[in-house]
Amino acid sequence: MKRRSLFLNTTAGLGFLFLYAPIIALIIYSFNKSKLVTVWGGWSLKWYVELFNNDQIIDAALLSVKIAFISATLAVVLGTMAGFVLSRFGPFRGKMVLSGWITAPLVMPEVITGLSLLLLFVALEGMFGWPAGRGTGTIIIAHTTFCMAYVAVIVQARLSSMDETLEEAAMDLGAKPSSLFFLVTLPLIAPAIISGWLLSFTLSLDDLVIASFVSGPGNSTLPMVIFSKVRLGVTPEVNALATLMIAIVAIGVIAAMYQMRRQNRMMSS
Amino acid sequence: MTSSQTIDFSSKETEVSGKDKPATSSVPLWQQEGAEPFLRIENITKKFGDFTAVDNISLNIYKNELFCLLGGSGSGKSTLLRMLAGFETPTSGRILIDGVDMAGVQPWDRPVNMMFQSYALFPHLTVADNIAFGLKREGVAKAEIKRRVQEMLDLVQLGHLGKRKPHQLSGGQRQRVALARSLIKRPKLLLLDEPLGALDKKLREETQFELINIQDELGVTFVVVTHDQEEAMTLASRIGVMNHGVIVQTDEPHDVYEYPNSRFVAEFIGSVNLFEGVVIEDEPDTVRIQSEEAGGVLYINHGISCAPHQVVHVAVRPEKIRLGHEQPEQKENCLHGRIMDFAYMGSLTVFKVRLDSGKEVRVTQPNFNREVGERFTWDDQVYLSWTEDSSVVLTS
Numbered sequence: 001m002k003r004r005s006l007f008l009n010t011t012a013g014l015g016f017l018f019l020y021a022p023i024i025a026l027i028i029y030s031f032n033k034s035k036l037v038t039v040w041g042g043w044s045l046k047w048y049v050e051l052f053n054n055d056q057i058i059d060a061a062l063l064s065v066k067i068a069f070i071s072a073t074l075a076v077v078l079g080t081m082a083g084f085v086l087s088r089f090g091p092f093r094g095k096m097v098l099s100g101w102i103t104a105p106l107v108m109p110e111v112i113t114g115l116s117l118l119l120l121f122v123a124l125e126g127m128f129g130w131p132a133g134r135g136t137g138t139i140i141i142a143h144t145t146f147c148m149a150y151v152a153v154i155v156q157a158r159l160s161s162m163d164e165t166l167e168e169a170a171m172d173l174g175a176k177p178s179s180l181f182f183l184v185t186l187p188l189i190a191p192a193i194i195s196g197w198l199l200s201f202t203l204s205l206d207d208l209v210i211a212s213f214v215s216g217p218g219n220s221t222l223p224m225v226i227f228s229k230v231r232l233g234v235t236p237e238v239n240a241l242a243t244l245m246i247a248i249v250a251i252g253v254i255a256a257m258y259q260m261r262r263q264n265r266m267m268s269s
Numbered sequence: 270m271t272s273s274q275t276i277d278f279s280s281k282e283t284e285v286s287g288k289d290k291p292a293t294s295s296v297p298l299w300q301q302e303g304a305e306p307f308l309r310i311e312n313i314t315k316k317f318g319d320f321t322a323v324d325n326i327s328l329n330i331y332k333n334e335l336f337c338l339l340g341g342s343g344s345g346k347s348t349l350l351r352m353l354a355g356f357e358t359p360t361s362g363r364i365l366i367d368g369v370d371m372a373g374v375q376p377w378d379r380p381v382n383m384m385f386q387s388y389a390l391f392p393h394l395t396v397a398d399n400i401a402f403g404l405k406r407e408g409v410a411k412a413e414i415k416r417r418v419q420e421m422l423d424l425v426q427l428g429h430l431g432k433r434k435p436h437q438l439s440g441g442q443r444q445r446v447a448l449a450r451s452l453i454k455r456p457k458l459l460l461l462d463e464p465l466g467a468l469d470k471k472l473r474e475e476t477q478f479e480l481i482n483i484q485d486e487l488g489v490t491f492v493v494v495t496h497d498q499e500e501a502m503t504l505a506s507r508i509g510v511m512n513h514g515v516i517v518q519t520d521e522p523h524d525v526y527e528y529p530n531s532r533f534v535a536e537f538i539g540s541v542n543l544f545e546g547v548v549i550e551d552e553p554d555t556v557r558i559q560s561e562e563a564g565g566v567l568y569i570n571h572g573i574s575c576a577p578h579q580v581v582h583v584a585v586r587p588e589k590i591r592l593g594h595e596q597p598e599q600k601e602n603c604l605h606g607r608i609m610d611f612a613y614m615g616s617l618t619v620f621k622v623r624l625d626s627g628k629e630v631r632v633t634q635p636n637f638n639r640e641v642g643e644r645f646t647w648d649d650q651v652y653l654s655w656t657e658d659s660s661v662v663l664t665s
Contacts, residue, residue, distance in 0.1 A: 168383075169391075172377070173377075174454070176375075190393075
């Protein structure tokens with residue numbers, strides 16, 4: 001190991017402190033006994049108990065998980081197809097435009113995505129009567145749209161770094177194109193698909209802006225509930241909720257990273 | 270070899286080809302009159318847009334041959350191999366394997382397997398599952414698959430590694446897995462794309478001979494693509510030298526080296542000294558060539574077909590040249606020069622000699638003894654000579 005200088009150590013320490021001090025403070029205060037958010041009153045788990053007794057929050061959390069699960073799954077299917085097209089179609093007219101279109105939601109301001117989807121849903125309802133009103137269904141569609149972009153990018157990267165002679169080798173050994181995808185291609189990009197799913201799941205769970213635009217009455221997701229609660233003043237209950245969410249998201253991101261690493265190790269050999 | 274041998278191959282003695290295939294049949298198939306080729310390539314052309322990768326190649330390869338397609342990058346050798354495997358469709362021409370036209374036959378239906386340059390092992394499958402892949406597609410019974418996989422693993426001496434994943438193997442082991450996987454379906458024809466390219470030198474040498482043994486044992490016809498002339502020389506029963514999409518020469522390794530038919534082949538395989546000159550005497554068993562570059566008359570003891578006063582090149586391999594301080598008795602094929610540089614390589618020493626004409630010549634001398642023998646050093650005045658049967662006249 002190379003020895004690092006004091007300067008480097010200090011810089012790294014300060015950087016991480018800046019990034020994570022607020023989160024650590026939040027986690028610590030979620031175990032606060034005191035009712036006042038800013039005053040430390042000793043350790044306690046009572047806000048977690050209160051949290052689980054709060055039906056509104058629990059319902060919102062369950063709804064969020066349901067939406068995240070469905071939209072992550074849909075995004076994986078559509079995103080894999082898009083990534084496949086982008087990496088395997090070879091050069092074709094408008095490839096740049098298509099790949100630009102697919103990745104645009106990554107950089108598009110969420111407000112604009114949300115607003116445009118809302119306008120689309122309203123227009124569709126006016127013309128075809130579908131989707132009738134806004135609610136869980138429209139949130140799922142909206143989340144699928146932007147999560148799909150992430151999956152497409154991840155899958156495309158995986159596919160273009162994959163040795164195409166692997167597919168030729170499979171054909172040479174008697175695999176017909178129909179079984180080729182499931183025998184060779186899919187297992188090889190599976191880690192990318194899994195990490196894409198995990199990423200989509202956490203993105204959907206986190207999203208506040210887009211969901212606020214396209215949800216209807218009685219269909220508040222967890223971030224929406226937290227946001228509305230915070231507007232009335234921060235309660236220690238929200239700290240507990242935020243801590244749990246951080247834990248879930250961290251687990252998702254770590255799992256996604258682990259998948260990617262495992263796959264890189266395998267593919268690079 | 271006798272000194273009376275000519276370029277006419279039909280009269281060649283059969284002992285030459287006995288090298289790779291011990292005593293099964295004395296005369297190799299490609300020398301037998303009317304022998305049925307196993308693989309026929311008829312006027313194959315492949316174009317990519319305006320670029321012609323393979324230009325009207327016809328080639329016959331016989332059963333149990335280990336045929337090497339040798340050529341530099343872009344010579345079309347890999348394209349030809351991929352057409353045999355079915356990954357590329359010929360623009361025109363026919364490929365017949367064992368008498369069956371391969372037009373329209375998909376890669377997964379061909380009686381051909383390929384070993385890829387990158388080995389293309391499936392990283393998500395174990396070694397045993399990699400090898401079993403081909404058999405599983407055929408729907409062979411489980412017990413049978415298990416038995417044949419173990420047989421293959423034993424053949425390539427990896428019997429104990431069946432449960433490993435490819436990334437846990439060394440380069441040499443992966444190469445063996447790739448070979449086992451391509452052989453398990455008992456293909457009639459095995460295509461090998463630079464089979465030893467990714468191995469280090471020592472491992473290559475061992476593997477070369479192993480490959481020949483396996484080929485002998487299984488009696489599969491091999492077509493090997495390589496850019497490495499040494500690999501081609503050791504492996505092949507015959508070599509097809511390719512350049513710009515054309516096969517320039519097809520012969521046994523010995524003949525490709527000793528009797529190249531063009532300057533390209535002479536220079537591509539091994540190193541060679543070329544002297545430009547004009548034919549001044551052309552008899553059935555003598556050719557004399559006046560060469561300014563050599564600074565004298567060069568004499569060859571076999572006839573060539575050429576016009577009088579045609580400009581030709583005389584090719585002499587570095588190891589065929591004798592080096593000496595004293596003028597040898599022979600007057601012809603004897604040149605004079607000065608040693609510019611030399612490199613001691615252990616088994617032999619390489620000299621760079623500048624002739625009086627100014628041309629630089631490469632000479633190698635084997636180091637028979639440790640200390641005794643004539644010593645040469647920089648600026649020595651030396652005589653270069655060779656026998657009348659050790660040079661070749663090239664007209665193209």
